[in-house]
Amino acid sequence: MSVRIAAAAISLCCVVALAHGTAVGLQGTFNAFLFSVLEPPAPVALFAIGLLMGSHGARFVELAFLIFLCSLLTGLAVTRLAGIVVFPEVPLSTAALVASLLVVFDARTRIGWIFCLCAITGFFMGILTAPARASIGTTSVLMASVILGAGSAVSMVALSVAFIASRWESAFVTTAIRVLASWIAAIVLFYLSLFLRQRML
Amino acid sequence: MPQWASRLIVWSILLSVAAGPAVAHKEGGMVGGFVSGLAHPITGWDHVVAMLAVGLWGAFLGPPAIWLLPMVFPLVMAGGGVLGILGVPIPSAEIGIALSAIVLGSCVLFALRPALWIAASLVGLFAVFHGHAHGTELPSSAEPLAYAAGFVMATGLLHVCGIALGQLTRWRIGHYIVRASGGAIALAGLGFLMRHI
Numbered sequence: 001m002s003v004r005i006a007a008a009a010i011s012l013c014c015v016v017a018l019a020h021g022t023a024v025g026l027q028g029t030f031n032a033f034l035f036s037v038l039e040p041p042a043p044v045a046l047f048a049i050g051l052l053m054g055s056h057g058a059r060f061v062e063l064a065f066l067i068f069l070c071s072l073l074t075g076l077a078v079t080r081l082a083g084i085v086v087f088p089e090v091p092l093s094t095a096a097l098v099a100s101l102l103v104v105f106d107a108r109t110r111i112g113w114i115f116c117l118c119a120i121t122g123f124f125m126g127i128l129t130a131p132a133r134a135s136i137g138t139t140s141v142l143m144a145s146v147i148l149g150a151g152s153a154v155s156m157v158a159l160s161v162a163f164i165a166s167r168w169e170s171a172f173v174t175t176a177i178r179v180l181a182s183w184i185a186a187i188v189l190f191y192l193s194l195f196l197r198q199r200m201l
Numbered sequence: 202m203p204q205w206a207s208r209l210i211v212w213s214i215l216l217s218v219a220a221g222p223a224v225a226h227k228e229g230g231m232v233g234g235f236v237s238g239l240a241h242p243i244t245g246w247d248h249v250v251a252m253l254a255v256g257l258w259g260a261f262l263g264p265p266a267i268w269l270l271p272m273v274f275p276l277v278m279a280g281g282g283v284l285g286i287l288g289v290p291i292p293s294a295e296i297g298i299a300l301s302a303i304v305l306g307s308c309v310l311f312a313l314r315p316a317l318w319i320a321a322s323l324v325g326l327f328a329v330f331h332g333h334a335h336g337t338e339l340p341s342s343a344e345p346l347a348y349a350a351g352f353v354m355a356t357g358l359l360h361v362c363g364i365a366l367g368q369l370t371r372w373r374i375g376h377y378i379v380r381a382s383g384g385a386i387a388l389a390g391l392g393f394l395m396r397h398i
Contacts (some may be wrong), residue, residue, distance in 0.1 A: 040345065041346055044346065104276070125315045148238070177272065180309035182272040183275060183353050185276065185279070186279035186356075187346070187350050187352075189276075189279035189280065189282070189354065190286075190348075191346045192283075193283040194339060194348065
């Protein structure tokens with residue numbers, strides 16, 4: 001009897017499975033959180049900038065991450081500019097391309113330039129969310145979710161790279177990071193040209 | 202063989218033959234783009250053998266070529282892909298692809314060890330042809346980022362396969378196997394060349 005009661009109770013506990021729900025734009029806090037991971041070209045831009053931050057060590061990540069977050073917030077706040085920047089995907093992809101190429105060639109760039117790249121990426125990431133936010137109206141909760149999602153993704157990549165590079169100071173790890181960056185650069189190049197062709201046609 | 206085992210085998214075969222495709226997760230959007238990008242380099246044998254040859258030669262030359270060549274190839278290939286996507290013509294790209302298999306396979310076969318910059322330039326030159334061919338074939342309807350990610354990852358993984366095969370050079374018999382593989386790649390390249398001439 002108790003088994004039947006338990007079975008009935010469990011069946012009543014069932015809720016609708018949302019695993020395959022569409023995650024388009026910012027139709028909720030959860031989608032806003034995932035925006036930076038799902039909306040092209042945000043994932044590669046975050047990955048590239050995370051690789052660049054992480055390859056300079058954990059101490060560098062703190063300041064670069066702060067700059068990224070501030071510029072992301074600025075990009076989210078400046079909604080009027082979204083109408084002027086027609087394709088924020090292009091500057092965002094270009095920043096990702098430059099960031100990944102800097103990692104590939106292990107270029108000794110001035111730290112200021114790298115901070116600048118972080119700022120550009122964050123800013124245009126914010127602009128990128130504008131059309132989706134405009135469709136449902138900007139709310140502070142959604143903006144916070146975007147910042148949380150993008151911040152988590154960047155910090156995860158950057159800190160993982162910094163940790164792995166410092167923990168195993170070997171040529172193999174450095175090489176693996178550079179090969180990964182070369183893949184990112186190639187992906188961004190292909191994406192940019194495909195994106196521009198689709199928009200031009 | 203016991204009777205229950207033979208019955209199990211027969212039923213397994215019957216059930217596997219009767220199985221239809223699962224279409225619950227129909228490909229589309231990001232997933233479809235990624236899968237078609239992943240499949241694109243693998244569907245052409247001329248590309249497959251050339252990319253294997255890059256990894257094989259890199260492994261044969263040892264560090265730093267083992268990582269430099271597979272790093273140069275996708276980057277320059279993407280550049281060639283941009284030319285193809287934008288419609289910039291490169292004459293005889295297919296012949297260039299066939300030549301890449303012949304030359305890179307021959308380099309492995311004859312155990313050539315040129316200077317690093319020569320090896321990288323050679324690989325870069327052939328990567329332009331491969332990239333251009335892919336660029337012209339890329340579907341305009343594909344989801345760009347997912348397609349590009351799948352495409353580059355497949356290329357990189359083919360290089361990794363070549364490098365893994367190249368690790369056989371640690372053993373004496375493996376050395377000959379790797380060189381024979383280079384010969385097979387060069388022969389395959391010759392076949393592709395004859396087809397295109």
